[in-house]
Amino acid sequence: MGYVSARGGLDAIRAAEKLVRTKRLVSDSNWLEEEQILDKLRLLVDRVMGEAGLWEPQLASKAIRQSEGDATEAVHLLRAYRSTLPRLAYSEATDVNDAQVMRRIVPAFQRVPGNQLLGRSVDYTARFLERTADADAREEAEKLRGAEREIVEEKNPPAEEISPRRLIDLLRDMDMLIDRRRTDDPEPFDITRTPARPPAPRSALLSSMSRADTGALVNQWYRNILGPDGYLHEVTLGEVRHATLPLNVRHPVTGDVVTVTHIRVSEVEAIEDLEGIDEDRTRFDVGYGLCFGHNERKAIAMANLDIACHRDAGHTQLEQSLLLTTDALDSAGFLEHLKLPHYVTFRSMIERKLAVRKMRSNEASTHDGA
Amino acid sequence: MALSDLIDHRESTELLDEFAKREIRRATLAAVAIPGYQVPFGSREMPVARGWGSGGLQITLAVVHDDDTVKVIDQGDDDGVNAVNLRRLVTSSTGADESSIASEATLTQSRHRIPEDGLDETSILVLQVPVPEPLRGVERDMRELARMHAEADYSRMWVSLYEDKVRNGVITQSTGYPCLVNGRYVVATTPIPRWDIPRLHDAPFLTLFGAGREKRIYAIPPYTMVEPLTFEDVPFEVENSDGACCALCGKSESFLVSLPNSTTWLCSDTDWCARQRPAT
Numbered sequence: 001m002g003y004v005s006a007r008g009g010l011d012a013i014r015a016a017e018k019l020v021r022t023k024r025l026v027s028d029s030n031w032l033e034e035e036q037i038l039d040k041l042r043l044l045v046d047r048v049m050g051e052a053g054l055w056e057p058q059l060a061s062k063a064i065r066q067s068e069g070d071a072t073e074a075v076h077l078l079r080a081y082r083s084t085l086p087r088l089a090y091s092e093a094t095d096v097n098d099a100q101v102m103r104r105i106v107p108a109f110q111r112v113p114g115n116q117l118l119g120r121s122v123d124y125t126a127r128f129l130e131r132t133a134d135a136d137a138r139e140e141a142e143k144l145r146g147a148e149r150e151i152v153e154e155k156n157p158p159a160e161e162i163s164p165r166r167l168i169d170l171l172r173d174m175d176m177l178i179d180r181r182r183t184d185d186p187e188p189f190d191i192t193r194t195p196a197r198p199p200a201p202r203s204a205l206l207s208s209m210s211r212a213d214t215g216a217l218v219n220q221w222y223r224n225i226l227g228p229d230g231y232l233h234e235v236t237l238g239e240v241r242h243a244t245l246p247l248n249v250r251h252p253v254t255g256d257v258v259t260v261t262h263i264r265v266s267e268v269e270a271i272e273d274l275e276g277i278d279e280d281r282t283r284f285d286v287g288y289g290l291c292f293g294h295n296e297r298k299a300i301a302m303a304n305l306d307i308a309c310h311r312d313a314g315h316t317q318l319e320q321s322l323l324l325t326t327d328a329l330d331s332a333g334f335l336e337h338l339k340l341p342h343y344v345t346f347r348s349m350i351e352r353k354l355a356v357r358k359m360r361s362n363e364a365s366t367h368d369g370a
Numbered sequence: 371m372a373l374s375d376l377i378d379h380r381e382s383t384e385l386l387d388e389f390a391k392r393e394i395r396r397a398t399l400a401a402v403a404i405p406g407y408q409v410p411f412g413s414r415e416m417p418v419a420r421g422w423g424s425g426g427l428q429i430t431l432a433v434v435h436d437d438d439t440v441k442v443i444d445q446g447d448d449d450g451v452n453a454v455n456l457r458r459l460v461t462s463s464t465g466a467d468e469s470s471i472a473s474e475a476t477l478t479q480s481r482h483r484i485p486e487d488g489l490d491e492t493s494i495l496v497l498q499v500p501v502p503e504p505l506r507g508v509e510r511d512m513r514e515l516a517r518m519h520a521e522a523d524y525s526r527m528w529v530s531l532y533e534d535k536v537r538n539g540v541i542t543q544s545t546g547y548p549c550l551v552n553g554r555y556v557v558a559t560t561p562i563p564r565w566d567i568p569r570l571h572d573a574p575f576l577t578l579f580g581a582g583r584e585k586r587i588y589a590i591p592p593y594t595m596v597e598p599l600t601f602e603d604v605p606f607e608v609e610n611s612d613g614a615c616c617a618l619c620g621k622s623e624s625f626l627v628s629l630p631n632s633t634t635w636l637c638s639d640t641d642w643c644a645r646q647r648p649a650t
Contacts, residue, residue: 009449010458079415086387193393193412195585197512320512329420330583337421337500340452344445344482344638347627348544348563351609359539 024068037061046264046293047071051328052078053192053211055247055263055292072213072332079329092248092257096267096290099243100162107237108271114164119242167238168269168286178274178283198319205309205322209302210291213328220321221301224308231318232308235270235287242266242294266295270303276311285310383463386431390414394432394587398578401589406555408502408519413585423456423481425580426498429587430479433494433578436465441475446483446625446638453481470641482545484566486624486642491592493575497560502581502588504548504558524556524599531599540607541600550597551590564598565608565625571596611635619646 038045038061048060052075059078067073103119106112118124132140171177189196189204191211196204209217224232246259270287274280287307289299305322312318325331386394390412397411416424434440442457444450448470456479461468469475472488479496489495508526509515518524527548534541546561549570559567560579570577570590577590590596598606614635615622624642626635637643 009451010454013451013455076415076419080385080417083386083390083414083416084384086389190412195410195413197410197516199513314513317511320510324512329415333420333422333424334500334583335421336419340422340481341445341447341450342482343627344563344625345545345561347638348561348609350628350632351611352540352542352544355540355607355610356538356542363539 024066032065034058034061034065037064043294044069044071047214047295047298048074048078050292050295050298051075051211051213052082053292054078054082055261072328075328076333089249089252092250094245094248096243096245097163097166099241099245099265099267101164101241101243102264103240103242104164105237105240106167107240108167112164112167113170114160117161166269167271171238171271171284176284178280178285180285196323198317198323199314200319200323202306202310205319206288206290206302206306208323208326209289209305212298212302212322212326213331214295214298216326216328216331217298217301217305220326221304224305229316229318231312231316232304235272235304235307237300237303238269238271238286240266240268240296240300242296264293265290266293266299268296268299268303270300270307272307272311274311279311385417385459385463386414386428390428391432394428397587398429398433398589401578401587402576402591404555405591405594406551406557406588408555408557408581408586408588410585411587413582416582417459418456420583421500423452423479423498423582425582425584425587426479426481426496427456427459427580428582429496429578429580430460430477431464433496434460434464434466434477438464438476439467439469439474441469441472441478441485442480443478443483443485443639443641444481445627446480446485447640449640471645472641482560482562483625483638484562484569486637486639489573489575491574495575495577497562497577497579499558499560499579499581499586500583501546502558502579502584502586504546504556519555522554524550527556527599532601535601535604541604547606548599550595550599552594553597555588556599557588557590563609563625564606567596567598567606568608616643616646619643621646 038057041064044064045057045060048064048071049055049057051071052060054060056078059081060074063074063077064071066077101117103121104114104117106116168177172179186201186203189201189207191204191207196208221232223229225234242264244262244264247261247263248257248259250256251258268289270289272285272287274283274285285307287303287305287310289302289306291298291302309319309322393412397409401407401409413425414428416427418424418427430440440457440460441448442453442460444453447453457468460466460479466477472478472485472493473490475488476492477494477496478485478489479498481498484495503515505515505518505524505527508530509518518526531541534543545563546559547564547567548556549559549567551557557579559570572593572595573590574592576592579588581587600606609625611622611626613622614626614628616624616626616637617634618636621637621643624637624639627638628635
C-alpha cells in the first residue's frame with residue numbers, strides 16, 4: 001500500500017540517526033577537539049552559552065561539535081541536558097562593579113575616568129577575507145608567539161582601568177540622570193520556573209532578553225528602527241564592556257560565600273534622551289543589557305530595548321514581544337514543527353472548504369429556482 | 371530525599387529531574403481542580419523540540435508509573451515517526467510498558483486525535499497542544515486575554531463565530547474547535563478534529579493538555595460537560611465524508627483521512643482499523 005510506505009516508523013528514525021552519527025564521526029578530516037572549539041570558535045561558544053542560559057564552556061563546545069555548528073541545536077542540547085539535573089543552589093548576587101574589564105568603550109565622552117580600552121575587537125579591523133596560505137599563516141603564528149607573551153606580560157594596568165568607574169555614576173554626580181534605583185531588594189523573577197507574561201517585573205524582562213536568541217533581539221531592535229514598530233529611538237551608549245565576574249555561592253556546610261568560578265559577560269548601559277511630553281526633559285534615563293560571554297551586539301540591543309520597554313509602560317505589546325517571541329528554542333521549535341504530519345488537520349480543512357462550496361451552490365440553486 | 375540522591379545523575383536515563391516532575395504534578399492537579407483553566411508551569415526543555423510534543427511528554431513523564439502501559443499516537447497512527455520517537459523516549463526513560471491497543475493502555479499520549487475506542491475510567495489521555503489559547507484569533511494581547519478568561523468574557527469569540535457563519539454559510543473552524551468546559555472556561559481542543567469533540571463530553575477518562583512551548587497545562591476531568599461553541603439554530607457539525615469507507619477495513623464509522631485523490635479513504639486510527647479487519 002502506498003499509504004503504508006508513507007509512514008515513517010522506527011526503522012526510518014534509526015536509519016536517520018545512524019546517518020547523522022556516522023557522517024559526523026567518520027570523515028577524512030582531523031578529529032575536532034573540544035579545545036579547538038573553545039579556542040578558535042570562542043564567540044560561537046559564548047553565544048551558545050548565552051542563549052542556553054548556562055555557563056559551561058566545555059559542555060557548550062561538546063554541544064557545538066555534536067550539532068555540527070548549528071547554534072540553536074547546540075542550545076537545545078544544553079538546555080535539555082540541564083533539565084535532567086536538579087537545581088541545588090542559587091548564586092549570591094554579584095556586584096557588577098566587581099567586574100574586571102578586558103574591553104570598555106564609552107561613546108558618550110571623548111575622555112573618561114578609567115580610559116577607553118579597545119581591547120580584543122574587530123570593530124576597526126578592515127574586513128578583508130584573509131586568503132593567506134596555511135603554511136604562511138603558521139609561520140606568522142610562530143613569529144607572533146613571542147610577541148603574544150609580551151602582550152600578556154605587559155598587561156598590568158592600574159586598578160581604575162580594570163574596574164573603571166561607570167559613566168552613569170558621573171551623570172548622577174552631575175544630576176543628569178533620573179534615579180530609578182530601588183531601596184527594596186525583591187527576589188529576581190526566575191523565568192525558568194515561572195512563565196513570564198506581561199505585565200512582568202523588570203528582572204523577568206532582563207533575564208528573558210539575556211537568554212534570548214541573538215538574532216531575535218537584533219531584529220526586535222531593528223524593526224523598531226526601520227520596521228513597523230518604532231517604539232524606541234537610538235540611545236547613546238554609556239558603557240560597552242566585556243568583563244569577568246566572580247560567581248559566588250554560599251557553601252552548603254560552612255555557610256561561607258565562596259567563588260566557584262568566573263564568568264565573562266558583555267555589559268551595556270544605554271543613555272536615553274527623554275523627549276516625551278510627560279517625561280523629565282532635563283535628565284537622561286538608562287537602559288541595561290548583560291549577557292553571557294562576548295556578545296556586544298546582543299547586549300546593546302538588550303539595553304536599548306530595556307529602556308524602550310520602560311518608557312513604553314505597557315502602552316503597546318513591546319513587552320509581550322520581548323518576553324515571548326525572542327527565545328531561540330520556542331521560535332525555532334515551533335517553526336520546525338510544521339514538518340510534522342498534519343494530515344488530520346488538513347483533511348478537516350478540506351472538508352470545511354467543500355462545506356462552504358456546497359452551501360454556496362445550494363444558495364445559488366435556491367436563487368435560480370426563485 | 372538526601373542531597374546526594376539528587377546529584378548523581380550521570381548514568382541516569384531520566385529526562386526530567388524529580389523536582390520538575392513534582393512541579394508538573396502540582397500544576398496538573400490544579401488543572402484537574404479547575405477544568406479548562408490554563409495553569410502556568412515551569413516548562414522544561416526536553417530532548418524533543420518545543421512544538422513537537424514537549425508539553426505532552428513532560429506530563430506523561432511526570433505522571434507515568436513503572437506499571438503503566440503507554441500508547442503514543444500521532445494523527446491516530448502508532449507508527450508515525452513522531453509517535454515512535456516519543457514512545458521510545460517514554461519507555462526507555464521509565465519502566466512503562468507499551469501497547470498500541472487503547473483499552474490496554476493506562477496512559478495514551480496523542481497528537482491531533484482521540485483513539486476511536488478503548489478509553490475508560492482507568493485511562494488518562496495526554497494531548498499535545500501547540501496553541502493553548504483559544505481566543506488568540508480574536509485577541510493578541512495577553513493582558514486582555516487574561517482578563518477575558520477571568521471574567522468569562524467570551525463575547526468576541528461568539529461574534530467571530532457569528533461573522534464566520536454569516537460570511538461563509540457555515541462555521542469554517544476545522545480542527546481545535548473551541549469548547550466551553552464545565553460551563554466556565556473556553557479551551558482550545560488541541561487541534562483534534564471536530565469528529566472527536568463530542569467524545570470529550572461527559573467522557574469517562576481524564577484528558578490532560580500539555581503545551582510545553584507556551585508553558586500551560588489544562589485538563590478535562592472525567593464526566594465533565596464539554597460544549598462546542600455554537601448557536602441554538604446552528605448545529606455543531608463533525609467532518610462529513612459522504613458515506614466513504616476505509617479501503618482497508620471497509621468501515622465508515624471512524625474518522626477517515628483521504629489520499630490526495632480524495633477517492634481512497636483510510637481510518638486515521640490505524641490500530642482500531644487493524645482490529646476491524648478479519649483475521650487472516
